Amino acid sequence: MTHTNQWLSTVLGLFFLLLSTFTHGQWNLWSTEGSSGDPYIAELNGYIYWSSINDDVLRTADNGVTWENVGPWTSNVRSLHVLGNSIFVSTFDGLFRSNDDGSTWVDVTGIIVNSLGGGSHVHRIRNIGGYLFAIMDENDEGLYRSADNGDSWVDIQFSPYDLVDVIEHNGALYSPDHFGRLFKSVNNGTSWNMISFTEVYKAMASIGDNIILLGSGGVTYSSDDGATWYGLPFPHPYQASQYDGSIIEMDGYYYSNAGWKIARSVDGLEWEEYNGGLPDGPAINFLGRAGDAIYAVNWHGAYSLQSTVGIPEFETDDISAYPNPSDGPMVITTTRTYGANSRYELFNCVGSLVASGTVRSSTFNIEHPGASGSYVLVLHNNTEQVRLHLVFE
Secondary structure, eight states: OOOOHHHHHHHHHHHHHHHHTTTSSOOEEESOOOOSSSSSEEEEEEEEEOTTTTTTTEEEETTTTOOEEEEOOSSOOOEEEEEEEEEEEEEETTEESSSSTTTOOOOTTOOOOOOOOOOOOEEEEETTTTTEEEEEEETTTOOOEEETTTTOOOEETTTTTTTTTEETTTTTEEEEEETSSSEEETTTSHHHHHHEEEEEEEEEETTEEEEEEEETTTEEEEEEOOOSSSEEEESSSSSSSSSOOOEETTEEEEEEOOOOOOEEEESSSSSSOOTTTOOOOOOEOOOOOEEEEEEEETTEEEEEOOOTTTOOOOOOOGGGEEESBBSSSSEEEEESSOTTTTTTEEETTSSSSEEEOOOSEEEEEEEOOOSSSSEEEEEESSSOOEEEEEOOO
């Protein structure tokens, strides 16, 4: 092999190594329907459920190509949760549960009431230790517990505390409120003691040996079950916001919208911004996982970040481009079958995403990206991916 060919082989190898870092490492627009309120996305039995800005609960079996309204209510949807094989939806009419993928619903409001009377303003429902914990939203107060999947509820008498979340760590429950107070229970939530008063908390999780709190002061963590606490910085923390944050795990990373930007961490302690593909502008008011992707929602729309676990790569015999090189559009042809979950992504030589879209047929066009150079085209769905080197002149 000549020195020139060795150099070219090395450069292309580094190029594809770099692209492997960026493949599936970008947020992609999933829906143009955003939300200024409290959107929710969840997955169950092959369906993705989405509570939209129009206060409906929609269901899709083809990753958002077609949608079906499965909600029997007529008032505002406050939250949507999938726990086991049940879907829970909180509305101004009450709290509803479906055990058959949204086909039928049962009113399980019980004693849960909001401050205006009637209905329910359940913000979050957690399944911990065989109990469901219903956390009221920031306009209400209190915490309810169920031992029978929501058929009946017990008022834990946790008011007047405006709670953010409930987590389990080393056999104890922890719950922060919006005023910087942190509470601990060692008897499944029957009684609580305040153990800390520091910052305004937006998200909480148990990660390894640590209790992790994200809030206005950055990262607050404890390695000894809440006896002592330490602080670390966090990218762009909220000083105040009407939206609570989440901490979501995927592919060995933790993602959070507890700040103005999406942040990522491997241990919950040290965080970095992770916003490639997201538009500048409004903060992310929902972050959640559904199936093999994490979804982030703001006023602009819903964006997805695809998991890479278990996605094999196929040789470029499965895909071709003509003409290649090209000074205009290229016609892409693939011999593989790509369904509704399939997308293409075009990366430049430094790994930046320059174009993306949905693959709807075995032949489609890629427009000239506007700058000459080497690019990598990636086709992928939930089960496989394939890459092709392109040259635009």
